Amino acid sequence: MQKAKHISGADALIESILAEGIETVFGYPGGSIIPIYDRLYDYRDRLNHVLVRHEQGAVHAAEGYARASGKVGVCLATSGPGATNFVTGIADAMMDSTPIVCITAQVDADKLGTNFFQEADMLGITTPITKWNYQITKASEIAVVVPQAFHIARSDRPGPVLISLTKNAQTEMCNYIYDKEYALSQMVQVVRPDESAKISKRIEKAIELLNNAEKPLIIAGQGVIISGAENILAKCANKACIPVACTLLGRSAMNFHDHYYIGMVGMHGNIPANKMTQEADVILAVGMRFSDRVTGRVSKYAPKAKIIHIDIDKTEFNKNVTVDVKIHGDAKEVLERIYPNLVFKDRENWRRYGYDQYAFEREKVIIPKLNSVSLNMAQVVNAINDHYIERVSERKNTEFGENVVLVTDVGQNQMFAARYLKLTRKSGWITSGGLGTMGFGLPAAIGAKCGKPDAQVVLICGDGGFQMTMEELGTILQAGIDIKIVLLNNSFLGMVRQWQDLFYDKRFSQTRLVNPDFELICKAYKIKYRCCSSPADIENAVEEMAASKGPFMLDAYVDAESNVFPMIPGGKSLDDIRIK
């Protein structure tokens, strides 16, 4: 039996984080959290702390770390303003099912509720946007609550957990034993009826529907990536000849060059993916939640299809779209049960329909974009495929896309990246989907590099989003983080400008940006810089980025009037897809 250590609450917290296998935490010190930072000084050799420049950066970095490494991301902040700066990132992690544990300090337990200096009720503020939160007021609670927090963050549908730790709990001494089994036994024992027989029947029904379908379609979401079901998904698709579309967050669930991959669904998705959704007779939705960005007008979504929905989260069933077969479970486990019973059926005509749609999209949208005389985002992203990912893969002698993590910000840059990047199952793909948090990209890329140090991390961002968290360039400088930043600079808030262009009579209200000199900013932060403004120059610029060591910014002056198409206008059906 383990012997109890008599240590302070701050020590107990750090020991618990280390016991969970975490090597890097992101944070920013302040008054109430000084006891933890004081003890952190003695753990420098075991726990790497990345000092960010704003607490929002710490949460996004923890998200990037979690999604790149598969571990739980951890971030620290002081009470009051430090803790409230976490809010956007926590909401982002909640929407995108990212496992993070946010540790915020709190004033002494006996001062709670007195409007003490830097006091904010973090439990009240974060209740709707966390999977779980807890306020620790005694050091003795740490050994029980912290393992529970990590377990909750990573189990079932992952999500953010917040621990608010009062200052007295950090300084008090306690008898500490890390006993995860005991800690988890203290959690509420949930009464759940045994549904295994029901699920087996539903899986049989799903197999029957899929085997009899003439026009089946699989839509893969981020759940596929979280459960590691990419391989079994590809096997299912290839065995039964079923085309696969991906959601924005599930973009790397299927290899772009797979015979059955038909593109991304949703507002700016590919034409075949959206058209086939409307034509399909059976849809197998795996680990996705039928977001409004995916469905368009719900009443006209997939009118001919029987929908089978596999999800780890029961609350997603029938939330947005009414489904015919609900299978509650882990995507990988369910697909592994479906796979042996799938039968081959010749669905070449159905796949051919998708190819024809893709040929149409290529002719009307993709080729004109790539051949444009003025530099646009599609050309930059395409150059990253051919002259960055390709070069890195050659240099490391790996498969295309392996060991590359692609991070995007939010807006047009994200949509161009999602549409044009050639992602494989081995590529990392990190973006803010549900909450659509501008400013997510730069700190998330920093976190991704810390979570996967061997990988090449490329951030694709716009000038608007970049300037929201630009202070994190200081983190890159101080921690020596090697990421490549591709700034798609159009001096506009591009996506809002696009909506103003298409739906608000070209009244470009407050979307024009007057930007600083990014070259000087890079110089100040000792980041290599290269700008590019013509299609003829972009390949060379990306080659230079691929060859460079250390952080690098490629500032691409792209066409300000370029819009992302195809597009399904908000509230319209997938049939109303626009190509101009």
Added chain:
Amino acid sequence: MDKYVVDAMVRNRLDILNRITSLFIVKNLPVLTVTFTATENNMAVINLICLCPDEFIMKRIMNQANNFVDISEIYYTKAFNPKK
């Protein structure tokens, strides 16, 4: 709107009433009464009466509540309405 009675067995933690009632508040459903009874094993029983226009919404809330870490068991029944 119909009346529903919700019964829940929960962990007796500091903000549990807030957590349960916020499930209804975010969906703009009025909560008429709440009773809270602590048990001896650090659990608590909450009985709540709310108004809801559609049973489907109640089912959704139950689904959502079932995902809450601190809820052990929760179910609802439709209250008898003598006027109907």
